[in-house]
Amino acid sequence: MGTPDNTVKKFRWLIALVLFGGLIACSKSNDDCDAGIDSDTCDVISEDGSPSGNNENTDSRPLTPAPLCFTEQSDLDGDGYGFENGASCRVSGAFVTVADINHVIVVTGQSNVEAPLTAFDPVLDVPHPRVFAFTDSGWQIADLHQVWDEHAHPGNHSLTDPTQSPNNNFVFHFGKTLANLRADAVPAFIVLAAPGEGISHWDQGSPFYLKMQAKISNALAQIPNKDTVDVLLWHQGENDWLYEGTSDLDATGFTDRDSEEYRNYYPIKLRNLIANFRGESWATNDMPFICGELRIAEGVSRHLMALNNDGDPNTGCVPSADLPYRLSDPTGNHFSAAGLRELGRRYMQKYLAIIGG
Numbered sequence: 062m063g064t065p066d067n068t069v070k071k072f073r074w075l076i077a078l079v080l081f082g083g084l085i086a087c088s089k090s091n092d093d094c095d096a097g098i099d100s101d102t103c104d105v106i107s108e109d110g111s112p113s114g115n116n117e118n119t120d121s122r123p124l125t126p127a128p129l130c131f132t133e134q135s136d137l138d139g140d141g142y143g144f145e146n147g148a149s150c151r152v153s154g155a156f157v158t159v160a161d162i163n164h165v166i167v168v169t170g171q172s173n174v175e176a177p178l179t180a181f182d183p184v185l186d187v188p189h190p191r192v193f194a195f196t197d198s199g200w201q202i203a204d205l206h207q208v209w210d211e212h213a214h215p216g217n218h219s220l221t222d223p224t225q226s227p228n229n230n231f232v233f234h235f236g237k238t239l240a241n242l243r244a245d246a247v248p249a250f251i252v253l254a255a256p257g258e259g260i261s262h263w264d265q266g267s268p269f270y271l272k273m274q275a276k277i278s279n280a281l282a283q284i285p286n287k288d289t290v291d292v293l294l295w296h297q298g299e300n301d302w303l304y305e306g307t308s309d310l311d312a313t314g315f316t317d318r319d320s321e322e323y324r325n326y327y328p329i330k331l332r333n334l335i336a337n338f339r340g341e342s343w344a345t346n347d348m349p350f351i352c353g354e355l356r357i358a359e360g361v362s363r364h365l366m367a368l369n370n371d372g373d374p375n376t377g378c379v380p381s382a383d384l385p386y387r388l389s390d391p392t393g394n395h396f397s398a399a400g401l402r403e404l405g406r407r408y409m410q411k412y413l414a415i416i417g418g
Contacts (some may be wrong), residue, residue, distance in 0.1 A: 063309070083354075094374075096140075106136050106401075111403075113206070115337055115418035126147070126150070128150050128187045128188070129178070130143040130145055130151060130190065130207055131145060131150075131156075131190050131202050132190070136396055143281060144382040153299055154280075156190065157190070157191050157247050157346070159193065159200045159249075159283065159284055159285070160284070160285045160286070161191075161247045162193055162200075162247050162248075162249040162284050162287060163223065163245070163246065163247050163250065163287075164233060164246055164247065164248040164291050164292075165249050165251070165280075165281065165284070165287065165289070165290045165291050166233040166235065166236070166238065166248060166249065166250040166251070166290070166291065166292050166293075167236075167250070167251045167253070167273075167277060167290050167292075167293045167294065168231075168250060168251070168253070168293075168294040168295075169252075169253040169254065169255070169293070169294075170253050170254065170255070170256070170265070170294075170295055170296035170297035170396060171255060171257065171258060171271065171296065171297045171298075171300065171400075172233075172257065172299075172328075172394070173231070173258035173353075173394075173396055173401075174209070174230075174252065174253075174254040174255075174256075174279040174296050174298050175228075175231050175254035175256050176227065176228050176229055176231070176395070176396070176401055177228055177256075177394075177395075178228065178387060178389060178390075179228045179387060179395075179396070179397060179398045179401060180226070180229065180397070180398040181205060181226035181228065181229060181398070182398065183228050185402065185416045186205055186229060186233070186398075187230040188202055188203055188205075188239045189202075189236065189237045189241070189245065189249070191200060191240040191247050191249075192233075192236035192237055192239075192240050192248050192249070192279060193236075193247070193248070193249035193250070194207060194209055194233075194248070194249070194250055195209070195250070195251045195280040196208055196209055197209075197318060200249065200275070200280070200284070202282055203233055203236060203250070205227040205228070205229065205230065205233060206227050209230075209252040210252045210253060210254050211254075211382055216361055221328070222337075223314075228397040229401045229402070229404070229410065230252075230401060231319070231353075231396070231405035231406065232250045232252060232405060233250075234401065234402045234404075234406060234409075235248070235294070235408050235409045235412075236248035236249075236250055236405075236407070237406040238403075238406045238409045239297075239404060239409050239412075239413075242413075243322060243418070244411075245334075248299030249284070251276060251277055251280045251290075253269075253276060255269055255270070255297075257300060258300060259300040259301050260297060260298070260300075260301055260327060260330045260331065261330065262378075263297075263334055265333075265337045270337075271406075274341065274343075277290065277341075277343050278342075278343060279280070282368055287335055289342065289343055289344060289348075290343050290348060291348070291349070291416075292345055292348065292349040292350075292351060292412050292415075292416075293338055293344075293348060293349070293350050293351070294351050294352075294408055295334075295350065295351070295352040295353070296326070296352065296353045296373060297352075298355050298358055298361035298362070298364075298365060299361075299394055300356070300405075301326075301327050301361050302357070302358035302360065309311075315323070324371055326344065327360075327361055327364045328364045331364060331365070331368075334374065338350065338374050347375045348375065349375045349376070349412060349415045349416065350375065350376045350377075351376070351377050351378065351379065351381050351408055351411050351412060351415070352365045352367070352368060352377075352378045352379075353378065353381045353383045353404060353407075354366055354378060354379065354380050354382050355382070355394075356381065356384070356386055356394055356396065357382075357392070357394055362382065365377050365378045365379045366380070375414065375415055376409075377411045377414070377415060379404070379407040379408055379410075379411050380407070381400075381404050382409065384399075384400035384403055384404055385396075385397045385399050385400045386394055387400075388399060
């Protein structure tokens with residue numbers, strides 16, 4: 062054994078080493094947290110979204126960080142955390158306005174555009190501070206609790222009944238995925254749903270087409286220095302399922318159901334639809350047009366998916382027949398919330414492939 066003096070010296074060195082190691086760990090923790098890296102050494106976020114000030118996790122559940130704040134004014138004391146809509150939020154340091162919008166998305170079609178009776182998840186469906194929606198009150202940060210289309214979309218029960226959750230929507234997740242993938246992207250979408258309608262409902266000059274023209278023009282007029290739509294998303298066809306033609310009672314222009322013109326009714330209408338949209342003052346002659354495969358109606362889906370091989374680099378269609386459907390729908394026509402989240406991601410991937418992103 063060493064002398065008492067040597068023992069004291071060794072003990073002092075041991076204390077110094079422990080303190081030095083702690084300083085290094087603390088420094089690394091601060092660096093990681095400043096860089097926005099999720100780390101066990103960063104402050105734990107409590108269930109109300111505020112920092113707990115220690116690293117002790119007394120719960121086996123994974124920790125969920127507070128959502129990002131929408132406005133810098135939420136952080137009154139400058140500590141990096143704010144309070145919005147009854148909950149804590151984190152300040153990102155970069156806030157956008159309507160003037161920053163650089164991707165305008167129009168989405169139209171049947172009931173899968175409206176997406177009724179789908180589930181809402183407060184974590185998976187949290188708003189993104191760089192994604193906008195055109196609402197009954199103009200452009201706002203997109204939130205599934207808002208009114209987007211004719212006081213019915215996306216089913217904002219919370220506006221009339223706080224005990225109910227809102228419905229989901231694929232374009233909401235298109236925008237979120239794009240914003241998460243590209244830090245410079247500020248997506249904004251305009252929704253026009255027409256549940257239960259055949260493709261002739263979108264004929265140029267029809268009441269619904271005129272409504273589209275007016276709504277899109279109104280929305281664009283509220284964005285400084287932006288006067289065109291960047292992409293149109295189309296999800297329709299369930300009402301045109303019969304044979305490879307149509308069950309639309311208003312359809313005209315074919316002689317009988319065995320005729321070639323009848324069997325080609327949908328692709329003829331689809332080509333005209335795309336041309337009409339691209340001829341609008343709010344579009345360009347090569348505006349990307351992206352559709353989604355239907356969960357059923359294989360005949361129509363073949364015409365839709367053919368856009369991937371039509372020689373036009375700015376049209377395309379995403380597969381979706383494999384996505385989960387809403388169990389409360391015995392027909393299997395309608396996507397579940399999980400299906401809608403993935404559908405939005407697929408539409409976004411096709412969009413980036415078209416624009417070279």
